[in-house]
Amino acid sequence: MDISVVIPLYNEDESIAELYAWIERVMQANSFTYEVIFINDGSTDRSWEVIGELAKKSDHVKGIKFRRNYGKSPALYCGFREAEGDVVITMDADLQDSPDEIPGLYRMITEDGYDLVSGYKQKRYDPLSKTLPTKLFNATARKISGIKNLHDFNCGLKAYRKAVVKNIEVYGEMHRYIPYLAKNAGFDKIGEKVVQHQARKYGESKFMGWNRFVNGYLDLLTLWFLSSFGKKPMHVFGFLGSIMFLIGFIAVVALGTDKLYCLANGIPQRLITNSPWFYIALTTMLIGTQLFLAGFLGDLISRSSSNRNDYQIEATI
Numbered sequence: 001m002d003i004s005v006v007i008p009l010y011n012e013d014e015s016i017a018e019l020y021a022w023i024e025r026v027m028q029a030n031s032f033t034y035e036v037i038f039i040n041d042g043s044t045d046r047s048w049e050v051i052g053e054l055a056k057k058s059d060h061v062k063g064i065k066f067r068r069n070y071g072k073s074p075a076l077y078c079g080f081r082e083a084e085g086d087v088v089i090t091m092d093a094d095l096q097d098s099p100d101e102i103p104g105l106y107r108m109i110t111e112d113g114y115d116l117v118s119g120y121k122q123k124r125y126d127p128l129s130k131t132l133p134t135k136l137f138n139a140t141a142r143k144i145s146g147i148k149n150l151h152d153f154n155c156g157l158k159a160y161r162k163a164v165v166k167n168i169e170v171y172g173e174m175h176r177y178i179p180y181l182a183k184n185a186g187f188d189k190i191g192e193k194v195v196q197h198q199a200r201k202y203g204e205s206k207f208m209g210w211n212r213f214v215n216g217y218l219d220l221l222t223l224w225f226l227s228s229f230g231k232k233p234m235h236v237f238g239f240l241g242s243i244m245f246l247i248g249f250i251a252v253v254a255l256g257t258d259k260l261y262c263l264a265n266g267i268p269q270r271l272i273t274n275s276p277w278f279y280i281a282l283t284t285m286l287i288g289t290q291l292f293l294a295g296f297l298g299d300l301i302s303r304s305s306s307n308r309n310d311y312q313i314e315a316t317i
Contacts, residue, residue: 003027003034003106004085008075009093013046016093020054020061023099027060030103037062037079038093042069048315055317063317073175078313080165086110088165092156098196105159108191115164115187118150118179119157121197137176144224145180150192153179157195161187173219237295245288251281 005023009016020036027034038051040063051063064078076090087109091097101119108117134154141153154176168181179190225236255277262269272278 001035001085002032003087003089003102004083005034005036005089005091005102006039006076006079006083007036007091007093008039008041008072008079009043009047010041010069011043011045011047012093013043013050015095016047016050017054019093019095019099020058022095023102024058024060026099026102030106032102032106035060035062035083035085037064037082039063039075039079040065041071041075042066052317061317063315064313065315067314071173073170073173076175076178077170080168080170083162083165086162088160088162090156090158090160096197097157101157101193101195102159105157105193108193109159109161112191113189114159114191115161115189116179116182117159117191117193118152119155119195120150120152120192121155122151122194123197141177141180141220144220145177145183147179147183147190150179150190152192153177155195163187176219233298234295237291237298241288241291241293241295243288244284244291248281248283248285248288251277251284255281 007019016038023034023036038054038061040048040051048063048065051061051065055061055063062082064075064082066075079090080088087106089102089105091099097119105117105119108114134152138151138153142148142150145153147153158178160182164182164185164187167187168178168185170178170181174181182188183190255272255275259269259272261267
C-alpha cells in the first residue's frame with residue numbers, strides 16, 4: 001500500500017465527509033493505493049456515525065473510536081499502530097490542511113529520501129492569540145531540539161516513512177514534538193514543505209493559543225530531560241547529589257578543623273550547633289544523599305509504564 005492517511009478528530013462531523021471526498025479525489029488522480037484511518041477521540045457529535053457511513057461506501061475507510069477524549073497524541077499513537085502504508089500522512093479533520101499537498105509530501109519521502117517531512121504554514125488564517133504563542137513555541141523548540149530547519153513543529157500535516165511511525169512512541173501531549181522524537185530514534189533526515197493553510201470552514205478551534213504554549217513548553221522540557229537523561233538518570237541526579245554532598249563534607253571539615261584548632265590552643269569555642277556551617281553541612285549532605293538515591297532508583301525503575309498507552313477503544317471499523 002502506498003499511503004496511509006491518519007486523521008485524529010474531535011467533534012468534526014460537519015467536515016469529515018467533505019475531507020474524505022477531497023482525499024479520495026487526490027488519491028484517484030495520482031493512482032495511489034491508500035487507506036484513511038479516522039480516530040474519533042471521544043466526540044460527542046455525529047462524527048462516529050459519519051465515519052461509519054463512509055466505511056459502508058468505501059473499503060478505504062477505517063475507524064477507531066475512543067470511549068472518551070484522550071487527546072491528539074493517543075489518537076496518533078493508535079493510528080500509527082494500525083497504519084499499513086509505506087508513507088504515512090497525518091492531517092487535521094477541520095479542512096485547514098489541504099489534501100492537495102499529499103502527492104508532494106509523498107514524493108519527498110519516496111524520491112528525496114526524507115524520513116519525515118513537516119508542513120510549514122507560512123501564511124496562517126488563525127487569530128493572533130494562536131499565532132503569537134506558536135511563533136514563540138517554535139523558536140524554543142528549534143533551540144532545544146537542534147532541528148534548525150523546521151519553522152512549524154506543531155503543523156498537523158506531516159509525512160513519515162513507515163519505519164518512523166513504527167519506532168516512535170507518541171504519548172501524553174508529545175505530538176508537538178514528533179520531529180524531535182524521530183530524531184532521538186535515529187531518523188535524522190527531516191525536511192520541511194511549505195503548505196497551504198485553509199481558513200476554518202466549520203466550528204471553532206478546539207485548542208487555545210496561550211494554553212498550548214504553556215503546556216508545550218513544559219512538555220518540551222520533559223522531552224529534553226528524557227532524551228538526555230531518561231536512560232541514565234544517575235548521571236544527572238548522581239552528579240547533583242555528589243556536588244551537594246561535597247559542599248556538606250567541606251563544611252564538616254571546616255567545622256572539625258576549627259574546633260580542633262581552638263581546643264589545641266585553649267581558645268574558647270562556641271558550640272558546633274551554634275555555627276551556621278553546622279546547618280549548611282547537615283542540609284547539603286541530606287539533600288545530596290537524597291539526590292543520589294533518586295538517581296539510583298531511577299536507574300532501577302523503567303521510565304516506560306506498562307500501561308502508558310492503554311486506551312479504551314469502544315469500536316473499530
